[in-house]
Amino acid sequence: MQLEKYTMGVGDRFAQEGEAQLHAFLAAREHGVEVVPVWNKSNREHKTVGTEPQSVRAEADAAVSALGWGGPYHVDADHIQLGTVDPFIPGSDFFTLDVADSIGTRASDADIEFFVSRHRNLTGELSIPGLARTLRIEEEDVASIAGKFLLAIQEAGKTYRHVVEQKGEENCCFEVSIDETDQPQTPVDMLFILAAVADEGISAQTIAPKFTGRFNKGVDYAGDLEQFTQEFREDLAVIRFAVQEFGLPDNLKLSVHSGSDKFSIYGPMNRAIKEFDAGLHIKTAGTTWLEELIGLAESGEDGLAIAREVYTTALDRYDELCAPYAAVIDVDRDALPSAETVRAWSGSQFANALRHVPDHPEFNPSFRQMLHVAYKVAAEMGERYRSALEQNRRTIAKNVTQNILERHLLPVFGG
Ligand SMILES: [Zn+2]
Numbered sequence: 001m002q003l004e005k006y007t008m009g010v011g012d013r014f015a016q017e018g019e020a021q022l023h024a025f026l027a028a029r030e031h032g033v034e035v036v037p038v039w040n041k042s043n044r045e046h047k048t049v050g051t052e053p054q055s056v057r058a059e060a061d062a063a064v065s066a067l068g069w070g071g072p073y074h075v076d077a078d079h080i081q082l083g084t085v086d087p088f089i090p091g092s093d094f095f096t097l098d099v100a101d102s103i104g105t106r107a108s109d110a111d112i113e114f115f116v117s118r119h120r121n122l123t124g125e126l127s128i129p130g131l132a133r134t135l136r137i138e139e140e141d142v143a144s145i146a147g148k149f150l151l152a153i154q155e156a157g158k159t160y161r162h163v164v165e166q167k168g169e170e171n172c173c174f175e176v177s178i179d180e181t182d183q184p185q186t187p188v189d190m191l192f193i194l195a196a197v198a199d200e201g202i203s204a205q206t207i208a209p210k211f212t213g214r215f216n217k218g219v220d221y222a223g224d225l226e227q228f229t230q231e232f233r234e235d236l237a238v239i240r241f242a243v244q245e246f247g248l249p250d251n252l253k254l255s256v257h258s259g260s261d262k263f264s265i266y267g268p269m270n271r272a273i274k275e276f277d278a279g280l281h282i283k284t285a286g287t288t289w290l291e292e293l294i295g296l297a298e299s300g301e302d303g304l305a306i307a308r309e310v311y312t313t314a315l316d317r318y319d320e321l322c323a324p325y326a327a328v329i330d331v332d333r334d335a336l337p338s339a340e341t342v343r344a345w346s347g348s349q350f351a352n353a354l355r356h357v358p359d360h361p362e363f364n365p366s367f368r369q370m371l372h373v374a375y376k377v378a379a380e381m382g383e384r385y386r387s388a389l390e391q392n393r394r395t396i397a398k399n400v401t402q403n404i405l406e407r408h409l410l411p412v413f414g415g
Helices: 018-030 043-049 054-067 109-118 139-167 187-199 225-246 263-276 288-297 301-316 318-328 339-343 347-354 365-372 375-381 383-391 393-413
Strands: 006-010 036-042 074-080 094-098 124-126 135-137 173-177 204-208 253-257 280-283
Touching: 006 074, 006 393, 018 036, 018 054, 018 393, 036 043, 036 054, 036 094, 036 280, 043 074, 043 375, 054 074, 074 173, 094 139, 109 139, 109 187, 135 187, 139 173, 139 187, 173 253, 187 204, 187 225, 225 253, 225 263, 263 280, 263 393, 280 393, 288 301, 288 347, 288 365, 288 383, 288 393, 301 318, 301 339, 301 347, 301 365, 301 375, 301 383, 318 365, 347 365, 375 383, 383 393
Parallel strands: 006 036, 006 280, 036 074, 074 094, 094 173, 173 204, 204 253, 253 280
Antiparallel strands: 124 135
């Protein structure tokens, strides 16, 4: 199965917004921007909400048929490993092989030595077209990269073969994700990781590295913009080179696990992919659910009451809700409004504090991140939450569509 050039991953925690999300892709198409939707939901989200992987396929299929979306679309088994992949196999056609847990565990000395000798031709001075500087690569560098990543890629190979055996290569595509780790990868790391991916026989169509800077959930990029831009462009050059050098699929592209809303890097990314004529997969987090809260807040007293209740309950359960996401949120506890304050807010005050318009005077990034991880509270409300969504469908859908279209699809892929 061949993955398209521009793809975007959208999450939908409560599986109610498939149509509203797909509307954004239809609208982008009207702007001449063709992007293929990929619905993704991780094992962690399924566990928290109490859903099964098959529900994502059902949602995607239903949205596609309701709106008559005539193009391709995919369902991503996000961040899976050999131990978690099985329930995802029937309904998914995009598999994100997450090997971060194995990074840093050494492969056998024999495997490392073999890898180094196999790729000796890349050592010394190496110039890669599109890369402004010449790389100087020593054998020890290759050995050290192999020591860190080779075993992880071997693990990815096991999951890859397990899925291919059951689904057939023609029915799925694969991403290798190494983003959920502590250290960003350099272009040289990327080169040898791709060598290992090719050696392992993994027909990867996307690769998700860890970039410099912080990719917190639902808020803007925090880091060195110039360094990010350079890394991103160098990765594009390295991928293009690796496709030729190692015989990887020629549509292999970068995947950015953005955590959504990385407005300040969307411009540099957009310019780079156009300049390199490269593809891109951008994965967003489940921020569609924040648009549900915004829509509820804007829908009148009943909706607002639900939105307020989610927040005030979350505030009481701060530690429990934030702990699993500690590495990807930066909530300033002192900046969180008290329950009393929020109970006195109007619908538009709630919406303005939550909606990601960075220069809006009422926008509060801590409030937004706190709510982002509070979906467990809404899940526990069960039918009460779902029927509130149903009753306020129109206002919610408008927010969901606008957010994906105007704050993501057009800035990343447009122009
Ligand atoms: Zn990720």
